[in-house]
Amino acid sequence: MDSSEAFLFKTPLKFWVCLIGSKKFLKKVLIFPSLVKARKAQRALVLRTASNNNYFKKISREILGILRTGKSVSFRTAGTSLTSFQKKVLKETSRIPRGCCITYRKLAEKLGRPEAARAVGQALKKNPWPILIPCHRVVGQKSLGGFSAGVRFKQKLLKNERPLKIGRVAGSEN
Numbered sequence: 001m002d003s004s005e006a007f008l009f010k011t012p013l014k015f016w017v018c019l020i021g022s023k024k025f026l027k028k029v030l031i032f033p034s035l036v037k038a039r040k041a042q043r044a045l046v047l048r049t050a051s052n053n054n055y056f057k058k059i060s061r062e063i064l065g066i067l068r069t070g071k072s073v074s075f076r077t078a079g080t081s082l083t084s085f086q087k088k089v090l091k092e093t094s095r096i097p098r099g100c101c102i103t104y105r106k107l108a109e110k111l112g113r114p115e116a117a118r119a120v121g122q123a124l125k126k127n128p129w130p131i132l133i134p135c136h137r138v139v140g141q142k143s144l145g146g147f148s149a150g151v152r153f154k155q156k157l158l159k160n161e162r163p164l165k166i167g168r169v170a171g172s173e174n
Contacts, residue, residue, distance in 0.1 A: 006047035007056035008038050011067055013156050015149075017131070018042060019056050026059055026075050028128040031149035063131050070098025070161060075132060082126060085111075089123035096137040098161050103141050121145060131157070 004027060007019040016038040018030040032038040042049070050056050065071055082090070092110055096102055102110075104117040104124075113119070124135040130148055136157040139145050147154035 004047055005050035005053060006042045007050040007053055007060065009060045011064065013067060013160055015153060017063060019059055020047060023053055023055055026129065029130055029132060031130060031153050066131055067160060080128060085119065086123040086126055089120050090127055090133050093124065093135055093138060094133045096134055101137050101139045104138055104145060105141065107138055
């Protein structure tokens with residue numbers, strides 16, 4: 001039996017975050033437009049509501065801090081089924097500073113795999129910790145690209161950080 005718990009909280013951007021894990025490890029972060037949808041997902045995943053989980057309270061405060069300041073945080077994760085390439089993509093993505101964006105292609109080039117822009121997108125799709133690992137800062141050359149919680153949330157996160165100004169693309173020479 002899985003001993004995972006769920007901890008729900010509302011962000012200043014008016015979406016709900018569901019932390020899934022244990023008292024010591026974070027397995028996944030899910031984003032929802034409403035408390036109703038978050039609770040429905042919690043029931044579908046058969047997760048207990050975290051009661052008195054200080055680790056989740058700490059992570060929720062840190063996510064709220066990220067949304068306010070962009071300051072990155074460290075967190076303990078439970079085992080994942082991510083491949084070596086996916087882990088490299090997420091590690092490089094975690095280095096993208098607030099207010100900057102990078103294209104899928106440029107991120108692939110940074111990883112030494114210039115032909116792997118689509119693979120980078122697929123790796124980001126598997127990111128179990130959105131916001132904590134800012135996959136929303138990776139965009140397409142002609143569009144925002146995708147986001148696990150939907151493009152609407154990606155737009156909110158980017159607007160909150162105010163990137164996408166000329167010369168504000170991480171890894172560019174501009």
